[in-house]
Amino acid sequence: MKLNTIVVDDSSIQRITIAKLISEHPNLKLGGDFSNALEAKNYISNHPVDLIFLDIEMPHITGFDLLDGLKIKPQIVFITSKADYAVKAFEYSALDFLQKPIKKERFLTSVKKALEMYQLKHEHIHDDHGPHLIIKSNLKKIKIYTSHIKWVEAFGDYIKVVTYEDTHLVLSTMKAFENELPNNHFLRIHKSYIINLDKVERFNSKQVEIDGEKIPLSRNKKEEIITILENY
CATH class of the missing domain: 2.40.50.1020 (LytTr DNA-binding domain)
Structure with missing residues (x-):
């Protein structure tokens, strides 16, 4: 099982760091990394995405704005340097909330949550209609x-x-x-x-x-x- 994953962050250092962690994980497939929410939205409109590592504070369009414009929302892990956003992040049904700089151990914890949630959703579907x-x-x-x-x-x-x-x-x-x-x-x-x-x-x-x-x-x-x- 591999989750199609993208990272959206205007910081090139953070983006490269998280993209590398995604590429190294056996259950994640990196679909792309984007410096702004508009590029990410265009990608999501044309590709299946299971999981997004999403920065909140970005120029012009914030991470919250991106989610407001999506009809179907993938699993979301917010990444930010400010803990003040935590409450609002979970109003968006965030899977997890990571503070910068990202530590590998916390990243892996978030991925584990995403995999478990994906498994639960798909097993529920199979329980009703699966082979x-x-x-x-x-x-x-x-x-x-x-x-x-x-x-x-x-x-x-x-x-x-x-x-x-x-x-x-x-x-x-x-x-x-x-x-x-x-x-x-x-x-x-x-x-x-x-x-x-x-x-x-x-x-x-x-x-x-x-x-x-x-x-x-x-x-x-x-x-x-x-x-x-x-x-x-």
């Missing part, structure tokens, strides 16, 4: 939403379907279960593992990490898998 599977586990038929699956793991003649709620043991082959999953969200990264791409927190040339668990990459398809992960 699901009927599996048989422990002699019971169970309905599971594919958006809740973190990964699938081979387990002898069975497979383990690991979700946020529970782990289900299902009599099936990996191949048969893989065919039941939406291939635009799930990827076979190893003979023993299928992962939900939306749940990947970080990855390297050897493994991916989901909810703190490290899952190995297949040596044979490592380059192909990494390419898919980088572009997801």
Whole structure:
């Protein structure tokens, strides 16, 4: 899962600093950095944006003015040197409020909040309308939403379907279960593992990490898998 993110700040130093932090984060994708609200508004009108790091005090059009002109508001993290704006910022349903200079630890806390909020909103949508599977586990038929699956793991003649709620043991082959999953969200990264791409927190040339668990990459398809992960 990667949130499309932009930064809007008239200070080039602050803008470059935050853009660098965004680029380095495994769950953020930098869409652009803008020195004024008008440029940002034009970009938002033509591109999907999930998260904005937004300065409040800018020439001509403030951060608040920018939000007033948006019909659909992404998640907002306000950035400013003055704590006096905090109350008004939260009137705009701000996710967080960061004071300059930005510290990496606080930046990461804001991103964590954004990811959790994004997850909650999308899981709520899936609970009502999302794709699901009927599996048989422990002699019971169970309905599971594919958006809740973190990964699938081979387990002898069975497979383990690991979700946020529970782990289900299902009599099936990996191949048969893989065919039941939406291939635009799930990827076979190893003979023993299928992962939900939306749940990947970080990855390297050897493994991916989901909810703190490290899952190995297949040596044979490592380059192909990494390419898919980088572009997801």
